[in-house]
Amino acid sequence: MLINRMSVLWTAKVLGLGAVALSLAVELLVRLLRRLGPSGTLNEVLFFPSEVACVEHLFSSLSAGSCVCPLRHGIETSLSRLLRHIMSASSSLDLCVFAFSNANLCRAVLTLHAKGVTVRVLTDKDYAIITGSQIGVLRKAGICARCDSSCVHMHHKFALVDGRLLLTGSLNWTLTAVQSNTENVLVTEEPDLVRPFVEEFHRLWESNDVAMDLWSGDQKSDTRSSDGGRKHAC
Numbered sequence: 001m002l003i004n005r006m007s008v009l010w011t012a013k014v015l016g017l018g019a020v021a022l023s024l025a026v027e028l029l030v031r032l033l034r035r036l037g038p039s040g041t042l043n044e045v046l047f048f049p050s051e052v053a054c055v056e057h058l059f060s061s062l063s064a065g066s067c068v069c070p071l072r073h074g075i076e077t078s079l080s081r082l083l084r085h086i087m088s089a090s091s092s093l094d095l096c097v098f099a100f101s102n103a104n105l106c107r108a109v110l111t112l113h114a115k116g117v118t119v120r121v122l123t124d125k126d127y128a129i130i131t132g133s134q135i136g137v138l139r140k141a142g143i144c145a146r147c148d149s150s151c152v153h154m155h156h157k158f159a160l161v162d163g164r165l166l167l168t169g170s171l172n173w174t175l176t177a178v179q180s181n182t183e184n185v186l187v188t189e190e191p192d193l194v195r196p197f198v199e200e201f202h203r204l205w206e207s208n209d210v211a212m213d214l215w216s217g218d219q220k221s222d223t224r225s226s227d228g229g230r231k232h233a234c
Helices: 001-036 078-087 102-112 135-140 177-178 191-207
Strands: 043-048 092-097 118-123 144-148 156-159 163-167 183-187
Touching: 001 183, 043 078, 043 177, 078 102, 078 156, 078 163, 078 183, 092 102, 092 191, 102 118, 102 135, 102 177, 118 135, 135 144, 156 191, 163 191
Parallel strands: 092 118, 118 144
Antiparallel strands: 043 183, 092 156, 156 163, 163 183
């Protein structure tokens, strides 16, 4: 009788410990799944400097092997990965970048604009006019580009693809940064990371609205841009 009673108590104890272990295992699994994110969520890190290689096949129907330029062909680099992510935009591209002088990155943005993708660019007012800046090229193509009007540098470096994919890191969109500097770009679709950047872009975009500036004290004056043309609201 005593043995049976001890056996029952032992079984109950084992079952209790098993239940606690199962509960802890489930909790750990839930935390792991939350960290990993939904199935298929993109998370990638790109490091620079990037290998110098041909990217012409990303902009045309040519295969990587049919280009006759002297650069290496048929290899995937950090730059080519970055270009692919940018050019995956189907509806919108919001770009917030301190310095923008890289011709290939500019070409990617122009390609999206030509396809009807809505492109908005926010940049630093001082670096927008330096030699080699692509901001003027974008504006001439009809892309809306605003300069941050605050007294400090607009030092962000991030892009939002279709409002769902975030590209952010230390990389300025310059040739030196891409080919010479030690840089990084985080690529993620994690909603909890993307959302704050969407909100930050919206805040900066609205606070640097050219149309609002034209309603300031000298709204009736003929406001000119640095290249001599009229400043158009966008």
